[in-house]
Amino acid sequence: MRIVAVAAGMKPVFTLGSLNPVWIGAVTGAAFGLIFIFVKPYLPGSHWLKGLIFGLLLFLAFMLPLYLWQPDFRAELALAPGYLGIALFGPLPLIFGALVGMAAQRLDRRLPAVLPPGSTARAGFVALLIVGVVGAGMVVYGVIAAIVEAGR
Numbered sequence: 001m002r003i004v005a006v007a008a009g010m011k012p013v014f015t016l017g018s019l020n021p022v023w024i025g026a027v028t029g030a031a032f033g034l035i036f037i038f039v040k041p042y043l044p045g046s047h048w049l050k051g052l053i054f055g056l057l058l059f060l061a062f063m064l065p066l067y068l069w070q071p072d073f074r075a076e077l078a079l080a081p082g083y084l085g086i087a088l089f090g091p092l093p094l095i096f097g098a099l100v101g102m103a104a105q106r107l108d109r110r111l112p113a114v115l116p117p118g119s120t121a122r123a124g125f126v127a128l129l130i131v132g133v134v135g136a137g138m139v140v141y142g143v144i145a146a147i148v149e150a151g152r
Contacts, residue, residue: 007084016145023141026134029096032058034127036100047108051101058093 005012036054043050 003084003088016141016148019141023134023138027131027138029100030127030131030134032096033100033103034131036097036104040101040104046101047105048098048101051097051099051104052094053097054101055094055097058097059090063090063093 036051039054040050043053045053
């Protein structure tokens with residue numbers, strides 16, 4: 001984010017708003033990770049290639065429309081000027097897809113030994129628990145942000 005601040009002509013400082021990409025990434029990453037588990041059997045190739053294809057689908061569904069139909073969205077959201085925003089944020093879905101594909105491969109090798117057959121509900125519960133903890137963290141973050149803003 002310091003690159004974005006310097007490119008936008010701003011002084012790079014750490015604020016509570018600096019944590020927004022972390023929270024957004026955690027929540028959307030957990031949700032898209034769960035979606036990947038259900039889509040994975042229908043994708044061709046090895047685990048990392050399945051993840052890369054999934055990341056490409058995410059790019060086509062969410063990033064490309066912003067670049068094509070909202071050319072000034074970077075200025076509106078203050079992400080980054082010009083092509084720097086595309087260079088910094090465009091590859092994120094592809095990187096996420098490759099990483100989630102490799103993580104799924106490791107979990108596929110380990111989970112069958114840990115969880116007995118028919119315990120898919122437990123795995124789903126653990127995934128939802130993670131999303132719930134992240135959501136609770138976001139609520140705590142919102143309360144802290146409100147307190148900080150009220151003190152200014």
